[in-house]
Amino acid sequence: MGYALLGPARAVRARHRTVCWGDKAYSSRAIRHLLRRRGIAATIPERRDQVANRRRRGRRGGRPPVFDTEIYRDRNVVERCFARLKQFRAIATRFDKLANRYRAGVVLASLIL
Numbered sequence: 001m002g003y004a005l006l007g008p009a010r011a012v013r014a015r016h017r018t019v020c021w022g023d024k025a026y027s028s029r030a031i032r033h034l035l036r037r038r039g040i041a042a043t044i045p046e047r048r049d050q051v052a053n054r055r056r057r058g059r060r061g062g063r064p065p066v067f068d069t070e071i072y073r074d075r076n077v078v079e080r081c082f083a084r085l086k087q088f089r090a091i092a093t094r095f096d097k098l099a100n101r102y103r104a105g106v107v108l109a110s111l112i113l
Contacts, residue, residue, distance in 0.1 A: 019043055021075040032065060043071045085109055 020035055022044040035042045045067055046054075054061035086092040088109045096102045 019071060021072065021078075027065075041066075043068050043075075045072065084113055 018040045020040050020042050022031075022042065024045050024047045027044045027047050027050060032042050032044070042065070044065070046064060051064070054064065085106065088105070090096065090105050091102075091109055094102065096105055
């Protein structure tokens with residue numbers, strides 16, 4: 001399953017609770033349930049078809065999931081930073097195989113940016 005990768009991942013600590021940022025690809029019930037069971041607040045927008053299905057079902061569709069737009073806006077800053085870092089070929093292709101050398105390359109590219 002695709003969400004098995006969420007197991008060892010570390011979430012970002014925001015204020016006093018753990019928050020997981022995700023895009024619409026991670027908006028399934030199974031992933032939200034997994035995060036809720038672990039006590040992680042999910043900031044994931046709903047897909048258009050999920051909204052339509054929930055509204056079609058009326059009261060049985062349930063409430064929309066909680067979505068914090070302020071926290072989700074910060075995700076854009078992180079993604080733009082990764083996009084700029086990937087302009088460096090050695091970082092994008094993972095040229096260095098040792099973790100400490102790769103990290104040094106990321107730090108150096110960050111300083112250049």
